[in-house]
Amino acid sequence: MDYIYVKGAREHNLKNIDVKIPKNKLVVISGLSGSGKSTLAMDTIYAEGQRRYLESVSSYARMFLGELKKPDVEHIEGLSPAIAIEQKSVSHNPRSTVGTVTEIYDYMRVLFARIGKPFCPKCKIPVEKSTIDEIIDKVYKEFDENSRIYIFSPIAKEKKGEFKKEIAQMRKNGYKRIEIDGEIFDLEDISSLRKSYRHTINLLIDRLKLKKENYERLYEAIELSLKESDGFVEIRELNNEKVIKSRTYSEKLVCPHCGFSFPEITPKLFSFNSPYGACEECHGLGFKYEFEPTYMLDPDKNIYNGVVKIGKDSYFIKSLERVILHYNDDPQKKIKELKPETQDALLYGTKDKINFEYITSNGIYTFKKQFEGLYNMYERRYNSTESEEMKLYYQNEFMSMKTCQACEGKRLKIEPLNIKINEKNIQEISDMPIEKAKEFFENITLSKFEKMVVGELLTEIIKRLGFLIDVGLGYISLSRTANTLSGGESQRVRLATQIGSGLTGVTYVLDEPTIGLHPRDNERLINTLKKLKDLGNTVLIVEHDEEVIKSSDYIIDLGPGAGINGGNIVYSGWVRNLLKNPKNSLTGQYITGKKRIEIIKYNTKRVDKNISLILYGASHNNLKNIDVEFPLGKFIAITGVSGSGKSSLIMDTLYPALIKELRNARVKPGYYKKIEGLENIDNVISIDQSPIGRTPRSNPATYTGVFDLIRDLFAATKESRMKGFKKGRFSFNVKGGRCEACRGNGYLKIEMQFLPDVYVTCDVCKGKRYNKETLSVKYREKSIADILDMSVDEALNFFQNIPRIYNILNLLNDVGLGYIKLGQPATTLSGGEAQRIKLTSELRKRATGKTIYFLDEPTTGLHFEDVKKLIEVLHRLVEKGNTVIIIEHNLDVIKNADYIIDLGTEGGEKGGYIIAQGSVEDIINANTYTGQYLKKLIK
Missing domain, CATH: 3.40.50.300 (P-loop containing nucleotide triphosphate hydrolases)
Structure with a gap:
C-alpha cells in the first residue's frame, strides 16, 4: 500500500x-x-x-x-x-545534556576509555601502564645498545621515616646496594634513617650492559623491581658514573614522580551520572545550592517588618532583638544601617553568651547562651531534613545555584578530567560549540592501531555531530543542559x-x-x-x-x-x-504570493519619544561587551541567526536587569556594566510561552477576567436572586455551587500506585464541574457550564450586547484565538496560545505609556493570517506609548518593526556582535543575513 x-x-x-x-x-x-x-x-x-x-x-x-x-x-x-x-x-533533569540525549556523549566515553591518555594532574606528565614484555621492548628502543644501565626499584619518594623494617627485609632478600637521597650505600652499612627527614629511596636491583644476550637477566631484574616497588621500575643509563638518561616504567596507572594513581579506565569513569566518575562534591551536577545571606536579611528592612522568613513568633524576633542590643545597636534600624559586627552576629552567630528572655504564662525565664546565627540555623535545618519538599523550599527562598568549586562546573572527578585525546579532555570537547567539536574529531591524529580500535566509533560521533549541525544547532555545545533548550x-x-x-x-x-x-x-x-x-x-x-x-x-x-x-x-x-x-x-x-502580509501603516498619532534605554557592556554568554540602545515607544525586533546572542541579550540580560532595578527582584542578570534611561520606564512585562496556569482549573476565561463578569451576569438573573445565589455560587473553585464529587474539576484522578495516574470523567456531573442546582440557573437558556464550553467566536456572538464581556472576547479574537473554548484547561493550551492569552490580558490594562513588553518568538504556531493579526495587536500596544521588544525570525514581523537590532555574524563564538541596527531600510542596506532575506521579501 x-x-x-x-x-x-x-x-x-x-x-x-x-x-x-x-x-x-x-x-x-x-x-x-x-x-x-x-x-x-x-x-x-x-x-x-x-x-x-x-x-x-x-x-x-x-x-x-x-x-x-x-x-x-x-x-x-x-x-x-x-x-x-x-x-x-x-528533559527537566539537570543531569541531561545535549550530549547524553543524543547519545554522542556515550560514544565519547567509549572513545576516551579506549584511546585516552592519562596525564598526572600535578606533574603534567603522561602516565602509562605496561606489561613486563612491553617495558623490555621500550627499554631496548629507548636506550642505546651496549649502554651501561642500572635497574632501580623505587621504594619511597620524599617520605618521612626510619625505614628500619624495609631495610632489614632488603638485606634478608639478598640485595646489596641502595640509593638514599641521591647517594648509593651498601645495605650492610645502613640500619635505619633519620626519622624526621624526608627520604627518597631506590633499591639497586642489577646493573648490566644492554645486549640481546642479557635479555633474560634484564627480564628478571625488571620483574624483581616491579615486585619490590609494587609496580615500578626505573632504568638509568650511565656514562663515567654520570646519569645521561633515565626512564620510569610502571605496570599500574600511577605517576612515577608523585604517586598520583588512576583507577581502571572504563567508559563509566567519564560518566557524571555514575559515582565512579562524578565529582564527589556536587555529585555530577556541576553546581551546588548555597545559602545567600541577602536572601535571609533584607538590607532595606528591620527585624520587625518581616525581614526573617521563618519564625515570625515573638520569641524568635525577641532573640534577634537581644543580639542587636548586645552589640549596643538599635533594632529599629534597617539591617544595612546596623554595625558590621551586628550584621555578622545575626547571620553567623556569636562567640559570647548572650542574655535571652523567655516569657510564658508562668513568668519570665532568663538564660545565657550563644546565638547560632541565621545562616548556620538554615544550613543545619537544610542538611538535617529528609523532606524533599522542605529542601526545595530552602532552595527557592534562601539559596542560589553556584558553580561547584571542586570540579569548577565540569561535573567529573579529577581523574577523568586528566585523560586526554589530542591535549583535550572529554569536558573541554563537550564545552565546544558542536561545529568546533566536529572539526576536532575530524582532525584527530591516530596511530594505525588506534584507527583499528576506534575507527567506526569516531565515524559515528562525527556523523551524529553533523546531523546536529544540519538542523541548525552547530552553535550549542554537547554540555548544554537539556532543560535550558528552547x-x-x-x-x-x-x-x-x-x-x-x-x-x-x-x-x-x-x-x-x-x-x-x-x-x-x-x-x-x-x-x-x-x-x-x-x-x-x-x-x-x-x-x-x-x-x-x-x-x-x-x-x-x-x-x-x-x-x-x-x-x-x-x-x-x-x-x-x-x-x-x-x-x-x-x-x-x-x-504563491496572491496574498501577503503588508507593512502596516500605523496610527500617525504615534509619538516619537526621542528617548532611549541604553545597556552598556553586555557580556553574557557569547555577547562581546556590546553597548545597545533601545529607542522607547517603538516596536523593536531583535534578529540574527540561531545562536547569535538574541536571548542572551534580551531574556538573560536586559529583562532580568530591569526587574532587578525596578522591582528589586531576586534574579541574576547576565553581566553588564550599567543601564541608562531607567527613569523613562515604570514597568516591564515578559509575555512568554509558559502556561497560564499549572492546573486544569486555570482557563482563558479565568485568566482574562471575563469569567468574573460572566458570573456577575448569572448572579443577577431572576432565578439566582430567588434562590439567593451570589457570584461565588458560580465558581468551580469553592464549595457551594461546584460538584463536590470531583471538587469542581470535572474529572477524578485515580492513583495507580507505580503506574501513571488515570483521569476519568466525573460520573456525577458528567464533566460539567457544577452541581444540578447551579446548572439549573440559565442565562438566555445557557447554563454556566454551557458558557465555559463555548468557543470565543461562539461567545462573541452570544454576548454581543454585553460590551464589557464582548470587548475582552474581541481581544482574544483579535490575537487569533477565536477557536479556543472559554473553559479550556490551561494544561491543554500550546505555548503560543498561552502567550496570546497573556497579550489579551495586557491589552485590557490602562496604559501608562512607560511599559516595556518582552516577547520571545510569538509567531510560534501561527499561520500567515494569524501573524497578520498579531502584528496589528503588537502595534496597538506601542500606540499606547509602550515599547515592544521582540525576538523573532519571521520576516513578515521583522519588516513591520520600527527599529531592528541585528546580531551576528554567526552563531556561538562567532556571534554576540551588533552587526546592524536601525530601520528596515538600514538593515537591508547593511547586507547582513537578515538584510538579504528582507530584501528578497520586500522587493
Whole structure:
C-alpha cells in the first residue's frame, strides 16, 4: 500500500474527514491556528500508531504500559509505527545534556576509555601502564645498545621515616646496594634513617650492559623491581658514573614522580551520572545550592517588618532583638544601617553568651547562651531534613545555584578530567560549540592501531555531530543542559537523534521544526527532513513556514477557519499542483504570493519619544561587551541567526536587569556594566510561552477576567436572586455551587500506585464541574457550564450586547484565538496560545505609556493570517506609548518593526556582535543575513 488512509476522523473539531497520505514522502499539514492540524497529526494519526504498537506487545508488558484511548476515527489503513518529535523540553533533569540525549556523549566515553591518555594532574606528565614484555621492548628502543644501565626499584619518594623494617627485609632478600637521597650505600652499612627527614629511596636491583644476550637477566631484574616497588621500575643509563638518561616504567596507572594513581579506565569513569566518575562534591551536577545571606536579611528592612522568613513568633524576633542590643545597636534600624559586627552576629552567630528572655504564662525565664546565627540555623535545618519538599523550599527562598568549586562546573572527578585525546579532555570537547567539536574529531591524529580500535566509533560521533549541525544547532555545545533548550531547539535535538538512529519504515510526526530558526538555516533543516524521508520513512509535518511547505511533496490544508469553523479539508494533494492553482486554500494563496502580509501603516498619532534605554557592556554568554540602545515607544525586533546572542541579550540580560532595578527582584542578570534611561520606564512585562496556569482549573476565561463578569451576569438573573445565589455560587473553585464529587474539576484522578495516574470523567456531573442546582440557573437558556464550553467566536456572538464581556472576547479574537473554548484547561493550551492569552490580558490594562513588553518568538504556531493579526495587536500596544521588544525570525514581523537590532555574524563564538541596527531600510542596506532575506521579501 502506497498511502496511509484516514477515514472518518472526528477527533476534536475534525468534521468526519477522509484523507490519504502518501508513504515515504514529506507531507505538510497546514492551516489556520486551531483549524485541526495538530488534532489530525498528533491526536489522530500518531495516537493511533502508538495505540497499535501497545496492542502488539505482550499482555504482561501492557499491564505496565497501560492502554491508550482509541482516537475518534473510523479506521486508519497502512499506518506504520509512529514517532512524535514535539516542541516539549527534552528533559527537566539537570543531569541531561545535549550530549547524553543524543547519545554522542556515550560514544565519547567509549572513545576516551579506549584511546585516552592519562596525564598526572600535578606533574603534567603522561602516565602509562605496561606489561613486563612491553617495558623490555621500550627499554631496548629507548636506550642505546651496549649502554651501561642500572635497574632501580623505587621504594619511597620524599617520605618521612626510619625505614628500619624495609631495610632489614632488603638485606634478608639478598640485595646489596641502595640509593638514599641521591647517594648509593651498601645495605650492610645502613640500619635505619633519620626519622624526621624526608627520604627518597631506590633499591639497586642489577646493573648490566644492554645486549640481546642479557635479555633474560634484564627480564628478571625488571620483574624483581616491579615486585619490590609494587609496580615500578626505573632504568638509568650511565656514562663515567654520570646519569645521561633515565626512564620510569610502571605496570599500574600511577605517576612515577608523585604517586598520583588512576583507577581502571572504563567508559563509566567519564560518566557524571555514575559515582565512579562524578565529582564527589556536587555529585555530577556541576553546581551546588548555597545559602545567600541577602536572601535571609533584607538590607532595606528591620527585624520587625518581616525581614526573617521563618519564625515570625515573638520569641524568635525577641532573640534577634537581644543580639542587636548586645552589640549596643538599635533594632529599629534597617539591617544595612546596623554595625558590621551586628550584621555578622545575626547571620553567623556569636562567640559570647548572650542574655535571652523567655516569657510564658508562668513568668519570665532568663538564660545565657550563644546565638547560632541565621545562616548556620538554615544550613543545619537544610542538611538535617529528609523532606524533599522542605529542601526545595530552602532552595527557592534562601539559596542560589553556584558553580561547584571542586570540579569548577565540569561535573567529573579529577581523574577523568586528566585523560586526554589530542591535549583535550572529554569536558573541554563537550564545552565546544558542536561545529568546533566536529572539526576536532575530524582532525584527530591516530596511530594505525588506534584507527583499528576506534575507527567506526569516531565515524559515528562525527556523523551524529553533523546531523546536529544540519538542523541548525552547530552553535550549542554537547554540555548544554537539556532543560535550558528552547522548545524548537529541543525538537531539533530529537530530530537529529532520530536520523542518527537510522530507523526505517516509521511515520514521523513533527510539530513546527522551524521554530527558532533563522531563514538562512531553513535550507539545512529541509535537507535533514529529506534525509529522514530518504531512509524510507513517512515524514508528517505541522508547519507554517513558506520554504518548508514549498519543499514538501504533499500538502493537507485544513480550514477554512479555526475551531468550529475548521476541521475540514480545504486542499489535499501534491504541492506542485497547489503552486499552480491555490484555489480556495488560504495557505496556497500566501505561498504563491496572491496574498501577503503588508507593512502596516500605523496610527500617525504615534509619538516619537526621542528617548532611549541604553545597556552598556553586555557580556553574557557569547555577547562581546556590546553597548545597545533601545529607542522607547517603538516596536523593536531583535534578529540574527540561531545562536547569535538574541536571548542572551534580551531574556538573560536586559529583562532580568530591569526587574532587578525596578522591582528589586531576586534574579541574576547576565553581566553588564550599567543601564541608562531607567527613569523613562515604570514597568516591564515578559509575555512568554509558559502556561497560564499549572492546573486544569486555570482557563482563558479565568485568566482574562471575563469569567468574573460572566458570573456577575448569572448572579443577577431572576432565578439566582430567588434562590439567593451570589457570584461565588458560580465558581468551580469553592464549595457551594461546584460538584463536590470531583471538587469542581470535572474529572477524578485515580492513583495507580507505580503506574501513571488515570483521569476519568466525573460520573456525577458528567464533566460539567457544577452541581444540578447551579446548572439549573440559565442565562438566555445557557447554563454556566454551557458558557465555559463555548468557543470565543461562539461567545462573541452570544454576548454581543454585553460590551464589557464582548470587548475582552474581541481581544482574544483579535490575537487569533477565536477557536479556543472559554473553559479550556490551561494544561491543554500550546505555548503560543498561552502567550496570546497573556497579550489579551495586557491589552485590557490602562496604559501608562512607560511599559516595556518582552516577547520571545510569538509567531510560534501561527499561520500567515494569524501573524497578520498579531502584528496589528503588537502595534496597538506601542500606540499606547509602550515599547515592544521582540525576538523573532519571521520576516513578515521583522519588516513591520520600527527599529531592528541585528546580531551576528554567526552563531556561538562567532556571534554576540551588533552587526546592524536601525530601520528596515538600514538593515537591508547593511547586507547582513537578515538584510538579504528582507530584501528578497520586500522587493
